[in-house]
Amino acid sequence: MNKQRIGIVGAGTMGSGIAQALSVCGHEVALVDVSQRAVERGLATITGSMERLVKRGKLAEADTAAALSRIRTSGELAALSDCDLIVEAASERLDLKLELFASLDALARPDAILASNTSSISITRLAAATCRPAQVVGLHFFNPVPVMALVEIICGLQTSDETYQAVADLVAAIGKTAVPVKNSPGFVVNRMLCPMINEAIFALGEGLASAAEIDDAMKLGANHPIGPLALCDMIGLDIELAVMQVLFESFKDPKYRPAPLLVEMVEAGYLGRKTGRGFFRY
Missing domain, CATH: 1.10.1040.10 (N-(1-d-carboxylethyl)-l-norvaline Dehydrogenase; domain 2)
Incomplete structure (x- = not known):
């Protein structure tokens, strides 16, 4: 999955961290949250994190500016309609995630992959809330995302091999290590x-x-x-x-x-x- 447009639902700690990791590697990111305050806080977190990396010599100032320019924000899910991949990073509540996946399924492109950053909820159950269950997968990043190397990739019962490979390629492209995990509560x-x-x-x-x-x-x-x-x-x-x-x-x-x-x-x-x-x- 080369240089794609990736949507992220939730501008909290995990969502902002995922946005940073993706934008630094050249991906266009749409960061969406219903709370404008959360969006502003998320962008401030990303900026602060990048500034610390610049001070430590791990990121050039020009790269920071370029990465920030690749992040666009919105308070509406409709802003994700043109994304190749959408990563849900909302609160760890099943009812909320089921509602979000149904909404994302309705607005996303037919070929788009829907992923969840859930740390414990069944991917099979989330996939069943959509009309594209083969294109639903778990992408569990770890906090702090820009630093932690691991991403658990969780396939639900319905997840296709093509979907798994697409997200595995993305994880490798942003310099992280993917570990495939069976769909089980809490994963590994x-x-x-x-x-x-x-x-x-x-x-x-x-x-x-x-x-x-x-x-x-x-x-x-x-x-x-x-x-x-x-x-x-x-x-x-x-x-x-x-x-x-x-x-x-x-x-x-x-x-x-x-x-x-x-x-x-x-x-x-x-x-x-x-x-x-x-x-x-x-």
């Missing part, structure tokens, strides 16, 4: 990572140690570059809870039950870095 990384974070929250809730001590223990004892609670703050406590709920409801296994403290903190609006407070303050 989050099936292992989110329960570990959840267990750290159980440990905190039970008073085994403080948040800083738990994170230090994992960094020093398991050689993790970041502690599980700080990582949860980066991901978003609401995202962690959503993934754990999908795992619990899908497998009906109590080992996936969300930690009560996680549920309470999300109810309080303490969602991590994006709200200024999670297990730590920002």
Whole structure:
């Protein structure tokens, strides 16, 4: 998939990161969000990220300006009608994603591929909401997108080999590594990572140690570059809870039950870095 026009639904942390990774590699990007504030914040995040790369000598100033010029924004899904590929990066809610995929299916070009950046929801189920299930696939990027090398590619039951190959080629073209994953709740990384974070929250809730001590223990004892609670703050406590709920409801296994403290903190609006407070303050 050479230099294509790619649409992204959702200008949050993941959507803006995906937009940056694609635009830097020469792709035209349409970044859409119903919230103008989210769009402005997303563009500011992209600009700030690129400026840091320039200071570190990893990106030329001219390339930054060119990449930013390739990103156009809108508050309307109709702006995606001419895209070759549309990546949905909205909130991790099944009802919202099903509605979005039905809408995108109705407006996108017949040959366009529809992808989801979901971290846990069934691609087969999302594909069934469209009239082009063979052209629906999962493209799960990791945060921060410009830095992380992995992209999980998830094929639903209906996904065609041609669709898989097209997105695999794109992933390779932007310098990332694709890992094909079967359509299963949480896929590979989050099936292992989110329960570990959840267990750290159980440990905190039970008073085994403080948040800083738990994170230090994992960094020093398991050689993790970041502690599980700080990582949860980066991901978003609401995202962690959503993934754990999908795992619990899908497998009906109590080992996936969300930690009560996680549920309470999300109810309080303490969602991590994006709200200024999670297990730590920002």
